[in-house]
Amino acid sequence: MTVETQYLSAQPKLRATTTVLGAIAIAALLVAPFVVYPIFLMSVLCFALFACAFNLLIGYVGLLSFGHATFFGGAAYFTAHAVKVWGWEPLSGILLGAAGAAALGFVVGFLAIRRQGIYFAMITLALGQMFAFICLQVPFTHGEDGIQGVPRGHLLGFIDLNEPLAMYYVTLAIFLFGFFAIWRIVNSPFGNILKAIRENERRAVSLGYRVDRYKLGAFVMSAALAGLAGGTKAIVFQFATLTDVQWQMSGEVILMTLLGGIGTLVGPAIGAGLVLALQNYLAASDFPVTVLIGIIFVVCVLLFRRGIAGEVMEFFKTRFNRST
Amino acid sequence: MSNTPLLEVRGLNAWYGESHVLHGVDLDIQEGETVTLLGRNGAGKTTTLRAIMGILRRREGVLRLRGQDLLGLPLHRVAQTGLGYVPEERGIFASLSVAENLMLPPKVAENGMSVEEIYQLFPNLHERRTSQGTKLSGGEQQMLAIARILRTGATVLLLDEPTEGLAPVIVQRIGDVLVALKKRGMTILLVEQNFRFARKVADRFYLMEDGRMVNSFPGHQLDANMDQLHEVLGV
Numbered sequence: 001m002t003v004e005t006q007y008l009s010a011q012p013k014l015r016a017t018t019t020v021l022g023a024i025a026i027a028a029l030l031v032a033p034f035v036v037y038p039i040f041l042m043s044v045l046c047f048a049l050f051a052c053a054f055n056l057l058i059g060y061v062g063l064l065s066f067g068h069a070t071f072f073g074g075a076a077y078f079t080a081h082a083v084k085v086w087g088w089e090p091l092s093g094i095l096l097g098a099a100g101a102a103a104l105g106f107v108v109g110f111l112a113i114r115r116q117g118i119y120f121a122m123i124t125l126a127l128g129q130m131f132a133f134i135c136l137q138v139p140f141t142h143g144e145d146g147i148q149g150v151p152r153g154h155l156l157g158f159i160d161l162n163e164p165l166a167m168y169y170v171t172l173a174i175f176l177f178g179f180f181a182i183w184r185i186v187n188s189p190f191g192n193i194l195k196a197i198r199e200n201e202r203r204a205v206s207l208g209y210r211v212d213r214y215k216l217g218a219f220v221m222s223a224a225l226a227g228l229a230g231g232t233k234a235i236v237f238q239f240a241t242l243t244d245v246q247w248q249m250s251g252e253v254i255l256m257t258l259l260g261g262i263g264t265l266v267g268p269a270i271g272a273g274l275v276l277a278l279q280n281y282l283a284a285s286d287f288p289v290t291v292l293i294g295i296i297f298v299v300c301v302l303l304f305r306r307g308i309a310g311e312v313m314e315f316f317k318t319r320f321n322r323s324t
Numbered sequence: 325m326s327n328t329p330l331l332e333v334r335g336l337n338a339w340y341g342e343s344h345v346l347h348g349v350d351l352d353i354q355e356g357e358t359v360t361l362l363g364r365n366g367a368g369k370t371t372t373l374r375a376i377m378g379i380l381r382r383r384e385g386v387l388r389l390r391g392q393d394l395l396g397l398p399l400h401r402v403a404q405t406g407l408g409y410v411p412e413e414r415g416i417f418a419s420l421s422v423a424e425n426l427m428l429p430p431k432v433a434e435n436g437m438s439v440e441e442i443y444q445l446f447p448n449l450h451e452r453r454t455s456q457g458t459k460l461s462g463g464e465q466q467m468l469a470i471a472r473i474l475r476t477g478a479t480v481l482l483l484d485e486p487t488e489g490l491a492p493v494i495v496q497r498i499g500d501v502l503v504a505l506k507k508r509g510m511t512i513l514l515v516e517q518n519f520r521f522a523r524k525v526a527d528r529f530y531l532m533e534d535g536r537m538v539n540s541f542p543g544h545q546l547d548a549n550m551d552q553l554h555e556v557l558g559v
Contacts, residue, residue, distance in 0.1 A: 192424050196417045203415045206379055207429040208403030208476075 017316075025266075029172055038164045039236070040280055044273050045175040046233040051256040051268030052182050053225035058254075059263035060186055061218045062198035066121040066250050067108060067128025068226055071101035073245030074131065075227030080147040080240035081140055090153045090161060094174070094231035101227020102220050104131070109219030113212055116201075125247065132245045146241030150234060167236060174232050178225050183265060185221060194218055255293070259300055261307025270308050330355045330511055331376070331407075331480055334386035338375040341382075345371050347535045348385070351513075353480070358502070358512040360522040363532035364557055369515040370412060372532070373482045376513075377409045378402045389480070404432045408478030412485045412515075414469040418458040422449055425457055425468055429476045436477030445501060446471050463494035470501065480511045487521050499524050519546070519553065531556055 032041055050072050057063045075097030083093040112123040135141045142148075152161035161167045185191050196204045197211050204211050234240045243249065252275065260271025275293060282289045304311040329352035338346040346368050353359050361369045374380040376387060378399050387394040389405050397405070417425055426439065426449070443450035446467045452460065460468065466486055473481060483502075487495045495518075502512065502525045516522040522529070523546050531539040531549075533556050541549050 189427065192420055192428055195419045196428055199417050199419055200415060202379065203411075203417075205399045206377055206403060206409060208400055208432060209430060210400045 026176070033165055033168045038168045040276070042168055042171045042236045043233070044276050045171050046229045046236060047253075047256065047272040047276055048269035049175045049178045049229035049232070050226050051253050051260065051272045052179060052265070053222050053229060054253045055257045055262065055264075055268040056182055056185065056222045056225065057218060058257060059268075060191060060198060061194045061215060063113070063215065063219070064117075064121045064254070065112075065124045065219075065222075066247070066254070067124035067126075067131075068222075068253055069245050069247065069249035070108065070128045070131040071105055071223040071226040072230035072233075072253070073135070073240070073243075073249060074104050075101040075230035076234040076240035076244050077135065077141050077147065078227075079231035079234040080150045083153060083235065084147060084150045085140075089157060090155050090235050094228065094235060097231025097234065098224050098227040101230065102224035105220045105223020105227075106216070109216045109223070113215045113219060125250070128245075128247060128250055132242065132247070135242060135245050141240075141242075144242065146239055147234075148239045150238040150240070152235055152238060161235065171232055171236060174228060178228050179265075179269070181225065185218075186265065190214070190217070255297060257307075259297065259307055261310035261313075264307065264309040264313060267307050267309030274308070328391065329353055330357075330390060331513070332386065332388040332391075333372075333376065336372070336375060336383060336385035336387060338371060338380050338383040340371075340380070345535050346375060346383070349532075349535070349537055351530060351537065353511055353513055356506075356509045356511055357527045358506055358514060358525050359528045359530065360514045360516050360519070360526035361530050361532055362516065362519055362522070362553070362557065365517075367532040368535040369532055370484055371535070373409065373411075373484055373513070373515060376482065377407060379409075403429070403476070403478070406432055406477070406479040407482060408473035408476060408480065409482045410466075410469045410473055410484060410486065412488065414465045416457040416460065416465045416468055418456065420457055421453065422455055422457065422460070422464075422468055423453040426453075426472045426475060429472050431476050433477030433479070437474045439475065442471045442474055445474075445504065463490050463497070466490065466494075466498060467501070470498075474505070480513065481505070482513045482515075484515045485517065486514070487516065487518055495521060517557070519557075 050068070054065065054068050057065055078100040079093045079097035082088040082096050083090055088096070108124060108127045111127065112120050115123060136143055152167060154160055155170055159166050159170065161170065193204065193209060193214055197214060201211055230244060233244070256271035256275050257268045258271070259274060260269065261267025278293060279289050282292065300307065306314055331351070331353040333349060333351035336346055336349040337344065349368070349372055351372070361372065363369050371380060375383045376394070378394065378397065383395065389407065392405060394402060394405065417428065420428065426442065448464055449468055449471055452464060470481070470483070470486070486498050490498070499521060502514070505512065506525060512525070514522060514526065523543060526543045528542050529540060529546065530537055531553070538556065539549065539552060
């Protein structure tokens with residue numbers, strides 16, 4: 001066998017493995033609420049989608065946004081307000097949240113993409129802080145109290161979301177939709193241009209692309225998907241508060257993505273699950289959670305930089321190449 | 325030869341930061357012509373290409389393609405005028421496969437080569453179409469870098485040292501490709517140190533030294549100019 005045919009024959013095997021693993025994961029998510037506390041699972045799904053949306057920027061365009069809480073938390077406010085005050089149906093409330101996040105993403109992205117690297121991160125951080133301050137001051141967010149007691153209502157008028165299982169499967173459907181959207185974006189010609197920009201921006205420009213537009217497009221998509229996650233979270237937990245728009249939240253999503261694996265599709269979701277599981281199960285113990293997460297983070301950066309999913313994939317890739 | 329050149333460069337000056345690197349370069353290329361820039365390392369050949377493409381932004385002079393001024397264009401618009409640049413480092417995107425690299429550059433004209441034609445011209449690329457950009461040999465990278473410009477429909481190919489560091493058999497192959505492209509009417513500006521390779525394809529030579537054009541002569545006068553070549557190139 002030549003090297004070439006080896007590579008080709010390894011491809012379908014790899015694809016089949018991915019399909020099987022994906023099917024197992026979906027099956028596990030379907031039965032999970034019968035084993036694990038559903039509210040916890042729903043928060044994992046919301047944060048997993050948030051982290052995946054964030055990863056679309058850092059992993060595939062190479063832009064580190066330090067203000068993604070703006071889109072997550074902003075959408076939570078929009079959704080909560082629409083559902084509680086205007087009496088909107090929950091799904092349209094969530095979609096409004098995502099649309100609002102996209103609009104915020106357009107403004108923030110438009111200002112930030114002109115700079116690279118640390119300056120980009122600083123501009124997004126500054127704008128994020130401004131937005132958090134606005135949320136503290138304007139009347140409709142109710143300052144420190146946040147918007148509380150958001151009714152879950154009936155999805156499309158007939159699915160009662162007060163049923164934990166119904167709420168869970170709706171959240172799962174939204175997560176899978178967002179995840180599929182990211183998968184499609186990453187594997188489209190548009191996604192290839194994003195990867196080219198990440199690798200060599202100047203070269204992409206000289207090939208004839210207006211990279212600013214592509215970056216802005218990716219930024220808005222990432223913000224909209226983060227908003228989808230934030231809006232869903234507002235319905236699940238029935239409140240929207242300042243916690244979701246503050247910079248700590250932006251930091252947390254970076255941590256989740258780094259732990260899980262930057263630039264891998266499932267990595268951020270795994271990272272979100274890990275961080276939330278630690279926070280949840282250690283909350284009752286005397287051991288300070290932040291210290292433990294800090295230690296894990298340090299170990300991760302020192303020993304496996306690709307993150308959990310990144311290391312696992314690398315392991316299988318080398319195994320595949322050796323066995324064929 | 326017709327009177328108005330396809331690509332016209334007059335008194336081109338360019339700077340890297342404070343240092344003045346091109347001193348009034350003049351260069352004409354007619355439609356369908358293959359022109360080779362010769363010169364030693366650091367003579368300004370690559371810089372000339374980069375200044376034409378606008379990758380090097382600080383420049384003055386006249387730069388026209390089909391009479392259209394190129395100096396005022398933003399960088400992303402230059403490719404759309406039909407100039408296709410294949411840099412020395414090839415610029416293959418490592419995270420994309422061969423096929424994805426091929427499809428990446430936007431089309432600038434309708435009459436570009438189809439993917440089938442490209443795979444006919446470069447059978448190796450067809451065999452390796454699912455391979456990652458990183459897994460290619462130097463010769464394959466060079467072919468891919470040329471191939472992806474051909475698909476865009478660019479009418480002028482700026483090639484920077486396409487044979488550098490490649491095995492003789494690959495150099496031969498790339499020479500064949502250039503001859504084939506010439507037959508299709510492609511206009512080529514080739515930067516080369518290896519004039520034995522260049523003489524097979526070049527209609528005209530320009531000789532550069534210290535950021536200036538020091539001579540230009542038609543391809544058949546290469547032997548007559550050998551003394552100066554040896555002196556300037558140091559070969």
